[in-house]
Amino acid sequence: MANATSERGSREHLLRETPNRPSAINNNKSQPEFPASRFTFMSLVLWFDQSNCGTALLSWSVFFLLVVIVPMISHFLLVCSDCDFHHRRPYDAVVQLSLSIFAGISFVSLSIWSRKFGMRRFLFLDKLWDVSDKVRIEHEAEIQRSLKRLMIFVLPSLTLEAIYRIWWYISGFNQIPYIINPVLSHVVAFTLQLSSWLYRNTIFIVVCILYQITCHLQTLRLEDFARCFASEIADVRSALGEHQKIRRNLRIVSHRFRRFILLSLVLVTATQFMALLTTTRASIAVNIYEVGELALCSLSLVTGVFICLRSATKITHKAQSVTSLAAKWNVCATVDSFDHLDGETPTGSMIESQISPCGINAMDTSDDEEGEGDDDLDNTKIHPIYANTISYQKRQALVTYLENNKAGITVYGFLVDRSWLHTIFVNIP
Template sequence: MAKEGREIASSAAAAVVPLLRPPPQRKGSYARCLSHAGDELKSFRTCLRWMCVDHSDTLRSAVSWSMFFFLSAAVPAADHLLLIPASSPRRRYDAVVQLSLSAAAALAYLSLSGFVRRHGLRRLLLLDRLRRDSDRVRRGYAGQLGRSFRLLAAFVLPCCAAEAAYKAFWWWRWRSAAGGRWPAIGAAAAACVLELASWAYRTAIFFLACVLFRLICHLQILRMHDFAAAFQAETDVAAVLRQHIRIRQQLSVISHRYRGFIVSALLLVTVSQFATLLLTTRPHAQVNIYTAGELALCSLGLVMGMLMCLRSAAKITHKTQAITSHAAAWHACATIDPSDAADDPETHARTNCEEGDGSDSDDEDDEEEEEEERDEDDLDDAKLMPTSYAIASTVSFQKRQALVTYLENNRAGITVFGFVVDRTWLHALFMIEFSLVTWLLGKTIGIS
């Protein structure tokens, strides 16, 4: 009886822990998220803890809020009010820099802390929904979890290195201009370290929110690849329909969670860039690396983070909507030429496979994934076109037509308060921003 009880308890524990890959049995666990202390999210939890965004208990929550107010408010305010003279031309630019970075950090911090507190890290990254996905999706998402840290470092480290070089140049320039008013070496070093820590903290937390959004969108791209493969192997239209409904529900959840962050970040970046443009184009403005170097770094960081979010949202929307055309092609090919596929399905499948080059090997998938990251185009037709119509011909015409009609009238995608974030939406956004820029330039330097 004791042995049977241990076996039942072990099987129950394994059933309630949805992981990308099964972990070893350990004592530590996170009951709320149903995650394991040594699972794939260990690196993310460590990252959140070191970035002081960990609210797992009262003490860590207090430390997190204290570090946020210290590095995002106290240090920038002291830097602006105490270290930069009121007569310095850099003071006006520094106000925009500090306010923009602090506002971006506050937006990202409040969003991340709210997400983790309400949903938990596992549900935030949608890992609780991976149990019904294929092994290919799990492997791809596990690889993207590790790649996210490299992407975060690729954005944050160059920005921090450039800021460190700028601070060294600024302190050296200020020492030459200050003469006898130069502070002690220890005080100057401490002030410089605090400034760099504040800059790194605010930049990293904003990029972390953007990278997490990109990671979640990439999971849907992996699911769309898996969904496209269903046209080649699935004979049950109802199963394909259920899979698409599940993807739509996931996209709706992502849109609802991140719509506030996307709109707020877009407004913040727009206001910051317009303030930058207004300051740099005013009459007698002194624009050089000493006065406006930090302003350029701030603008570059905010714009890159915003573009990452918009590109990820538009990419998953466009790839999701592209399924409709491929489903229509699948239906048309099965309707026009079902007899050839039924007569010799193996030859027909081999011919279409050779023409479409639709190999499913892991090596080619990895190469195509790398190309996909470098290119914003939709999925190539050869990847989504069915390699065999023998299976499709076994499905009745009415069922295929119903599925295509459903896909045409239920195009999923990332939405922001009802507006689908696709390339058309981005083009409209660009035209609005460009119109505002030309209007502002007309008011400042007289462009008509």
């Protein structure tokens, strides 16, 4: 028992970082000075503010109006069963149910995250003082780009939906049911339907983009961590501690989003099967007037799931590439270990001659073959000019640790990588 206690204490001492210890990654910050940045993307989440009773009541009221009440009124009062075949909506129930389900999942998830963590802590913005300037600047730029990305995903769908609704109301003016005044009734119905469509699509895509932003920050940290293998690693403990921080953040991200990812994947599959079975019935004619809205709904839902799965698999692939990079670094440092110098200080020409094998091979590979961007960590040039700085035992211990502690995004214990996606989408009977 005493030996186990002392061993655990020594392990904790090994993993504990001292304030004066230099980081394994080149970092120019001597003090954690990180001024509060203004992120324009954060203004979007003010719709879902749950900080006090007033804003929570307003937020939930808007949610029930646009996600529950308006779709029900639109479906049951504007069913238009007596209209011609161009103005009937046989797939409206599938469309309204699919959008409302995903909007409900997204809103509830976002409300829980906002109330439990706060959006700044939820997006790891309070941890940016602990990263390099390059990571912080690139992450801020990614958040700024997220608003543009949201517009790219939402506006085309909204525009097509608006065009369809305008045509539907104008061409079917005498057939569509109305209350008291047909013009005023149709204008109000059109406004509420378009607002509901925008709200439900936006809230789902916003959560998917928040997930992408969170994964992108950890991807930047992984890339910054991988750069240490191309320079001097003064302390293996610092490199080990940095990797453990990244693994812990990835576990947190996986835990927070696992229900949302699983529900989205299962429900998107279910709704697409439902749409497929509905459209393939022999009694229903399929044309652009009736299927167009269903196609827009399916495209929005599949796009959101694609954003989440792509972000998860990308960061998992990056995390796994670090292991091969560390093994490559260990091999190059071991081969070019300056054994023939017998303890003499290497000169510049000697160093230049020693680093040529790894550097030239890496350069030839990158010149001859252009990758797709996902394997840029594997193509990192290794220059083991500090081969004698760290002993072989320490390098091998670090590589062994990385091999047995691979990081990545998980969903209830299942690693979300390309093999996992192939198992789901390819091997379905």
